[in-house]
Every structure is written in C-alpha cells, then in structure tokens.
Amino acid sequence: MSDSAAERTDTVVIGGGVVGTCIAGFLAEAGMAVTVLDAGHAAGSTSNAGSLHVQMQSRFMRLYPDRVPGLEAQLPLYPLAVRFWAELGTRLGLDFELKLTGGLMVAETPEQLAFLETKAAREREIGLDVEILGSEAVRQMAPYLGPAIIGAELCRNEGKLNPLAANRGLAGWTRGLGVLWRRGVHVTDIVADGDGYVVHSAIGPLHCRQVIIAAAWDSGRLATPFGLAIPSIAEPLNIAITEPAQPLIGHLVQHADRMITLKQLAAGQIVIGGGWPARAAEGSAAPGLELDSLVASATLGLHVVPALGLLRIIRCWAGNNTVVDGRGVLGRVATSPGLAIAIPGDAGYTLGPLAARMVADDILGRVPIADIEAFRPERFNVALPAQAAPTRAART
Numbered sequence: 001m002s003d004s005a006a007e008r009t010d011t012v013v014i015g016g017g018v019v020g021t022c023i024a025g026f027l028a029e030a031g032m033a034v035t036v037l038d039a040g041h042a043a044g045s046t047s048n049a050g051s052l053h054v055q056m057q058s059r060f061m062r063l064y065p066d067r068v069p070g071l072e073a074q075l076p077l078y079p080l081a082v083r084f085w086a087e088l089g090t091r092l093g094l095d096f097e098l099k100l101t102g103g104l105m106v107a108e109t110p111e112q113l114a115f116l117e118t119k120a121a122r123e124r125e126i127g128l129d130v131e132i133l134g135s136e137a138v139r140q141m142a143p144y145l146g147p148a149i150i151g152a153e154l155c156r157n158e159g160k161l162n163p164l165a166a167n168r169g170l171a172g173w174t175r176g177l178g179v180l181w182r183r184g185v186h187v188t189d190i191v192a193d194g195d196g197y198v199v200h201s202a203i204g205p206l207h208c209r210q211v212i213i214a215a216a217w218d219s220g221r222l223a224t225p226f227g228l229a230i231p232s233i234a235e236p237l238n239i240a241i242t243e244p245a246q247p248l249i250g251h252l253v254q255h256a257d258r259m260i261t262l263k264q265l266a267a268g269q270i271v272i273g274g275g276w277p278a279r280a281a282e283g284s285a286a287p288g289l290e291l292d293s294l295v296a297s298a299t300l301g302l303h304v305v306p307a308l309g310l311l312r313i314i315r316c317w318a319g320n321n322t323v324v325d326g327r328g329v330l331g332r333v334a335t336s337p338g339l340a341i342a343i344p345g346d347a348g349y350t351l352g353p354l355a356a357r358m359v360a361d362d363i364l365g366r367v368p369i370a371d372i373e374a375f376r377p378e379r380f381n382v383a384l385p386a387q388a389a390p391t392r393a394a395r396t
C-alpha cells in the first residue's frame, strides 16, 4: 500500500498486553476510536503467573540492586493497583477469579529473617502494611509450609487472579466498546507526520492523530526517534503449573532469598514461578524453555511446600518480562504531542490496569488516578541530532 492510500484512524495503541488492552478500553470509554496493533509475541501478559504483588520482591532486589530506588518510588502504587484490579472487575462485571488472601515471603535462616525485618521496616516507612511472623505464627497461618521455614513477612493485601480469565475478559470489554484489534502485526517504526503520526508495519502505513506505545521491552526502540533513550529490555522467564488439587496453598508464597513464587488458582492448579530464566529467542519467536529452570523451581517449590510432591506438573511455558529502571514509564511525551508511553514497571501485571488508567487520564487531560509525575518518560530525554524526530519525507 502506498502512503497516499494509507489507512487512517484516530488513536493507535501498540501492544495488546494488559496495559495496551486497558488503555484502549479507557480511551474507547471516553469516546475515542482506537486500534490496537499487537505483534503476538509470547509476552508478559500472555505468559504471566497472576500474582498480585505489593511487597518488594527479594529477587528484584538481589538481581537489580541499582534499581531498588526506582522500585521504592513506585511502591505506593502497588496497594492501589491491587484495589484497582478488584474495582475494575466489579465495575465491568468481569470475574478475574481474584482472591486477596495475603502474601508470605518466607525465611529459612536467621539471616534471611533479618533481611525481611530490614525490608519490612523500609516498606512501612513508605506506607505499606507488612508484618513479620515468627515460626509459631507462620506455622499457624500456613500449615502447608515445610519444616525449614522459620518465619515470614506477611503482606495482607497481596493476592492472585487468573490471568487467562482476566485477559479474555478485558479484551472482550474493549471489543464491546468498538476497539479494533489487529493481531500478528509487528510495528517496525513510528514517524511524525504533520500533526499526527504514521505507524509502519507489514500491513502498510497507518495514519493517526495519537499513538500510545505499550509494547513492553520494544517500547524503548520505538521511542528512540523521539529523543527518548528508554533502556527497556526483555527478560525471558520460565513458569509451570500443576494439575488441580484440593485447597492447599492459601497465600501468595515467595522466598526471602531464593527464586520461587507459589500460588493456587481458583480451579485448584498451583502455579510455580519465581523468575527462573528461559532461553532468549531471536526476533518474534517465543523464548525457549530452560529445563534446568524447570527442575530447580519445582525442587525449590517442593522444599517450601512438601505436599507439592503429590502433584504432577502438567504444563510449563516461557514468556518475556520487561525490565527498565524499577519504575514505570508512563504518560504523554511533552515534546511530541499525541505520543504517550506506557510501561508499567516491575510486577507489571499487578500494576497493569492502574498504570493504563494513569496514562489514559493523562491523555484525556484528567487528573491521573495516582500521581504520575515520578514516572514520566522525560527522565530518559536525550538531545536529538540536529534533525528532529523523523518525518515521513525524511524516511523515504
């Protein structure tokens, strides 16, 4: 298709993960005509575990210590985000199988417990509601935990949902609002064009008035021509699920020093995650499973909850998480009217709908539901070369 025959739409959202989906829905609710373009990668929202995190994850603190200040800046958003998930489900009449049964980060040694005490003290300073449980209290609250566990940090407003049910429900909500979905469409670049943009992909150029980049790890690349150096990278992760079981694990369980998350979905299956690496793939291929990660996470899960040994793992898969600087990258790009970025930050599924709402509010000129200033894309501003953001003419 030639540029003169290019399609037109008002608003394009690039990326149909939880963030892009929710932004599309919120903007369509406000009356905008929205098209979502999605490459169909094995991405965070399509692969994730459905944990609703509030306390800081020890894994992130260990792997990315330099990004902890960013995570701390974002910490107050997590309890709001969990509440927002619940309110969204109620408002839209959608059942996400959400349960707020609390989260336990367990410790096996006095050193790990001391780490949790320091972490909890810091989190309380920032406003989270967390407490430390000793051996007796944790055993009473979570009798399913193995004998090695000597204490835990409890965060009562953590929980879980079923991401398959949530993703399906949210996509259906957007379709009901008239959002046009185009899947299998990888956006190669965005070009400023008069008072709008042209979005390029294999389906040909698409002209629009505004573009929201919600393309997770690929967002940094797509935003580069607009003077933003967002260091978004893909982090391929493994995950597994068991056959359904009787109610066993009530809480979202994590470990103070080792990579494990365990939770039981409403249908009884237990999801074994924790951020074990998968094998990175070229281009748009799905990340490959890493057998060592599967064995290690299952072994660790069995150690934390011995009754897991009675269950069979029926499925394992991998997808790409996105890492930036611990904080989300959210909101309009001041120097490029009509362009906005939406990357939620660590535990991005938990943050997804709230982050989307903050960006949609910003685009719509409403006061954002939560303060967006600390997350604005401008912190990644770089000087553009003499020639500003590329125009259509400059590209051809």
Ligand SMILES: Cc1cc2nc3c(=O)[nH]c(=O)nc-3n(C[C@H](O)[C@H](O)[C@H](O)COP(=O)(O)OP(=O)(O)OC[C@H]3O[C@@H](n4cnc5c(N)ncnc54)[C@H](O)[C@@H]3O)c2cc1C
Pocket (backbone or CB within 6 Å): 014, 015, 016, 017, 018, 019, 020, 037, 038, 039, 040, 041, 042, 043, 044, 045, 046, 047, 048, 049, 050, 051, 052, 053, 185, 186, 187, 188, 214, 215, 216, 217, 218, 219, 236, 237, 238, 239, 273, 318, 319, 320, 321, 322, 342, 343, 344, 345, 346, 347, 348, 349, 350, 351, 352
């Ligand atoms: C295995 C795994 C388990 C996880 N578990 C949890 C959890 O339990 N709780 C939690 O809070 N978080 C979890 N996460 C993180 C969470 O899933 C992500 O942070 C979140 O889904 C990000 O949402 P998103 O919409 O920003 O991005 P994504 O869900 O990654 O979606 C981005 C979308 O953009 C599309 N895209 C990318 N580039 C382009 C392009 N150039 N053109 C068109 N489309 C493009 C992709 O196809 C994709 O659909 C997990 C992640 C993984 C990988």
